[in-house]
Amino acid sequence: MLGKDRPHPLQLSAGASRPGKVDTSYSWLAMYFFLNLTLTIYNKAILSTFHFGFPWTLTGIHTLCSGVGAYIMGQMGYFTPTQLGEQENMIMLSFSFLYTLNIAISNVSLNEVSVAFHQVVRAMTPVFTIAISVAFLSKKYSAMTYLSLVPLLLGVYMATVGDYSYTAMGFFLTILGTVLAATKTVVTNRIQVGRLQLHPLDLLLRMSPLAFVQTVIFSWMKGELDEVVSFCRTEMSYKLVLALMVNGVIAFFLNYVSFTANKKTSALTMTVAANVKQVLSIVVAVTVFNTKIGFLNGLGIIMTLLGGACYSYVDLREKAQRMRPPTPALPQPSPSEPTLSEKDGEELLNVKILNQ
Secondary structure, three states: OOOOOOOOOOOOOOOOOOOOOOHHHHHHHHHHHHHHHHHHHHHHHHHHHHOOOOOOHHHHHHHHHHHHHHHHHHHHHOOOOOOOOHHHHHHHHHHHHHHHOOOOOOOOOOOOOOOHHHHHHHHOOHHHHHHHHHHHHHOOOEEEEEOOOOOHHHHHHHOOOOOOOOOHHHHHHHHHHHHHHHHHHHHHHHHHHOOOOOHHHHHHHHHHHHHHHHHHHHHHOOOHHHHHHHHHHHHOOOHHHHHHHHHHHHHHHHHHHHHHHHHHOOOOHHHHHHHHHHHHHHHHHHHHHHOOOHHHHHHHHHHHHHHHHHHHHHHHHHHHHHHHHOOOOOOOOOOOOOOHHHHHHHHHHHHHHHOO
């Protein structure tokens, strides 16, 4: 297929030359929220309706569908895969392992700690993201950025207040999982905006098959694979197959939107968005599944949303300041040309000399 016959790359705007359209970082973040909440509700529906309680298998379906979807998009010409060398391919392998290990540690730690404790510690991901960016990427953040994170973190703590039981190993694994989540977000951003400059779909195409294989291995190691085989022999139906396929399609679009939003914003913005999404999930649980929350939880939800809005305002204002052209300095008189006061002084001196 010739380049001119290929469809245009996925764009949300009518044209790149006209600013102010919907192809903005905040539009992609809005889609990220919508798809993430949709997938959360859909996963809950599958679990409750079909009793499909196999998280590793569900993750494998997500990675498999993401890889297939990215491959189809590549064949349709929406992006051109980048030619990578051996070193870059090793980076992709390491990134896929980081992606899978992050999920594995998170799932294992949930067996050792309470859900409330797990959510509160994961809410510290922006702090670890800042630490990693400052230590390894020499990034700098303003004091207002740090201050805007305070109500956000406090709000997540209040929204998830509850039973904070944990073991020593669970505490360690939860902290490790949070560090891995922050690292994954930072690495995702660097792969797309750094030296590699990978298209989000290109990154998804390379990462998903590797993550799928690793997920199947983890599922086999935990014994879940045998349980899935037994479940398919007795409980599998066409409705469940269709539901899992739709679930995988949603996961593909969510991964694509998530990578694109990460590329258009920053690693810190994505971790803040993940915290806000976590609280919005509680709101959805209250409205859709009739989950009851206390007064402190509700106050925490409001504080988190306000904290997210505060961070967005600070981030938007600082970006506008960076993009603003510098104010031109006032023209200075040339050193070779005497100023007005210097000329007046010379004339007065000449007058004095003549009078003498």
